Each structure stands twice: as structure tokens, then as C-alpha cells.
Amino acid sequence: MALLDLPGDRGHGRALDQVAPEFALIADNARVAGQAEEEVDVARARDTHRLRVRASRTSDGLVLTFDDITRLVSAQRNAAWRDVARRIAHEIKNPLTPIQLSAERLQRKFRKDVPAADLEVFDRCTDTIVRQVGDIGRMVDEFSSFARMPAPKFAEQDAAELLRAGVFAQRVATPDISVELLEPIPEVVLLADGRMLAQALTNVLKNASEAVAARVAETPKPKGRITTELVVDAEGVTVTVEDNGLGLPAKDRDRLTEPYVTTREKGTGLGLAIVKRILEDHGGELILTDARRGRGARAILKFPTMAMIRNGSAPAAADTNVEVS
Secondary structure: OHHHOOOOOOOOOOOHHHHOHHHHHHHHHHHHHOEEEEEEEEEEOOEEEEEEEEEEEEOOEEEEEEEEOHHHHHHHHHHHHHHHHHHHHHHHHHHHHHHHHHHHHHHHHHHHHOOHHHHHHHHHHHHHHHHHHHHHHHHHHHHHHHHOOOOOOOEEEEHHHHHHHHHHHHHHHOOOOEEEEOOOOOOEEEEEOHHHHHHHHHHHHHHHHHHHHHHHHHOOOOOOEEEEEEEEEOOEEEEEEEEOOOOOOOOOHHHOOOOOOOOOOOOOOOHHHHHHHHHHHOOOEEEEEEOOOOOOEEEEEEEEHHHEEEEOOOOOOOOOOOOOO
8 A cells, every 4th residue: 555655544444536537437347247357557756656557347336456567667668778778889889980971081191171260161061070079978878788788707806996986986087066075985896787887876876976967057056066975884895976967867766767858958868877787786776865965866776785795804805997988
């Protein structure tokens, strides 16, 4: 009943259309036909769940049962999107190289013959082609990364060093944003794929920096800030990335990790989908919630206890080299 967000009395004695108005039509159909079954979306608080609802007429009234199939629907949708991504990557990537090479050849061969009055326009046009081809290429790389996610290659990885490397790279990429790493940092070794974890951290940090930059463009104060933390406890290993950016949308937060769902004008919606897939492949989970203080968001990367090999000992060096599209 938690899915329906019922009060303490669990809706006892209240009409169905008051407790779960989404079920009312299914109940009406069952009263006429004897039974009915449909899938409905139930929105409570800030989450939406897909339920498969069955209603059967009996001599005493109606019996309603429902199953939460949100994860199943999400998995089916992800599988379909992976196929779409694979096709898009194949069809788009082929012409990109000749387009870029042609634009660069135009610059080299004909720029010297362009009249001075038209030189600025010529440079702007050819530079635009090259730049836009590069942007499309990076987008295609994201499609490929999502569609062809390899199986993890598990080895001993230094979680603290992975986080340090990710934070350092983000500081270099966004010097105007303060990227903090809370001390002390516990030394813990995970059984994981180092490249995949580095990619997940990079995507989450990049996502946070873009949210902060968008908020700062609207309201410059307070200064942009991203805080990262590594925690080891009885439940496992947790990496938290918190920002003071735009924050999460009020509704449909559970869909933010689905492919091509994005709140950004130029986003592909694949970054968090890739992070979620990586965490699931490691037996963990990605949790998105509000910042603990003020406006902003918090991404929590949780790894189970079984992924932890050693806690507090000198770990093996981690492989942190990764290319993120």
C-alpha cells in the first residue's frame, strides 16, 4: 500500500475513487465484464510507478490486485533504446569523417583565394561545420557507449584514488566551480571494473557541473560548488556527489536515469543511464535526491558490502584511464 501513499487508516472505509482514482475505470469495467486488467501510471509525491492492475467481480463485490512493474517496463524500454542507439550510431557515424575532412580541405586549399571581404564569413562557416561535426561525433560516441556497454572486468580497485582522480579532472575542466573532496577519505579496495567506475564518476561530476553552471547563469550567487564524499559503513561503500545547481525536477524523477530523458537543451539523456547501468552491473544502485542544504541535487552511488575486499589497508593501484563521450 506504500505505492498508493495511503494515510494511517490505509484508506479503510473510503471510496475507491478517493483512495486510488487511477483504478476507478478498471473497477467499472470489471463490474460490467466480470474482470478487467490494465496498466496504469500512479503518481505519488515525486515518483511515478507503472502498475499492472487486475479487477475481478465476486459475489461480495470486487477484488483488486496490482503489481509494480516499473522496473520491468524500464528494462524493456532500455533494451529497445539500446537497439535504437546502435542503429543511430552506425547510420550517423559513417558520413561524419568525410564531412569533416572536406571542410578542413576547403580551409587549407581555398582560404588563400577568398576575397578579404568574405574571409570572415568563410572562416565562420567552415569552423561551424568542423565544430558541429565534432559535437555530433561526441553524441554518437555516447550512443555507442550506451548500446555496447561491455561486461565489467573485475579487479581490485582503489575507491579513494578513483574519486581523487575524478575530482581532480573536474577541477581542471571547470575551474570556476569549487569541487571539494571531504576528508578524511577512507582507504577501501573494491572488486570492480576501474574504467567503468571512472566513467560513472566522470558522468556524475559532469552532470553536477552542468547543473551548477546553468544555475549560476541565472543567479550568480552563491558561488558554484560541488562536494564529494566517500563513506564506508556496514551497508557497503557510498560515493556522494552533491551540488548547488538547478536541482531535480519536481515530478518524474525516477525517469531521469532512462535513456534520452534530459532536462537540458543540448543533453542526450544518456549520461545517467550509463551510470545506472554501470552501478547495476556492479550490484549497486544510483540514487538521485535533493541536496541536503539549499537548492541543488545529490547523486548517491552505492556499492554493496560484497564488492568490498579490504577496508583501511594499502590497496592496489587503480586503472583510472578512461575516455568519456
